Amino acid sequence: MxxxxxxxxxxxxxxxxxxxxxxxxxxxxxxxxxxxxxxxDRKVLAHLGKEPSGARVQQIGTALRLSDNAVATSLDRLTADGFLIREAGDEPLPMRTYRLAD
Known part of the structure; x- marks a missing residue:
């Protein structure tokens, strides 16, 4: 048919x-x-531009109304591209701190 x-x-x-x-x-x-x-990614970069000492995943997510996993994905991509630096430490995901690269 x-x-x-x-x-x-x-x-x-x-x-x-x-x-x-x-x-x-x-x-x-x-x-x-x-x-x-x-x-x-652009929103995350803009947010970190306002936080010269850096910000935690959870803080960024709360400010941008995004989940921790969505923020972490952007942060990982931006770190791999050299835009961000992850502060040393073995903190759980929400407590990881990132800042703009010099």
Whole structure:
């Protein structure tokens, strides 16, 4: 039974076009997720710019209304890129302190 959403087996072009549309949708979704991460990173950097002595994960999360895990993801990415420095210590996640790199 054919519906308006099915592709006849003899129409390969329609099948390939459908696949392309689906893949384009997935690519746009991943691009949006990536942009959300960049916006969050920018907010974290701006917050730490106001705290020259640094701030804890929990403090940043509370100020920006983000979960500790979301903040930690941004902090890890920004530290790996050389924008931040993590203060030494083996504190649990909410108590870890980060500051802007010199």
């Amino acid at each position: 054919l519906t308006s959403f099915s592709i006849p087996p003899d129409n390969r072009l329609a099948g390939w076009l459908s696949c392309c549309v689906c893949l384009t949708g997935l690519a746009l979704m991943f691009a949006d997720v990536f942009q959300l991460g960049l916006r969050r």
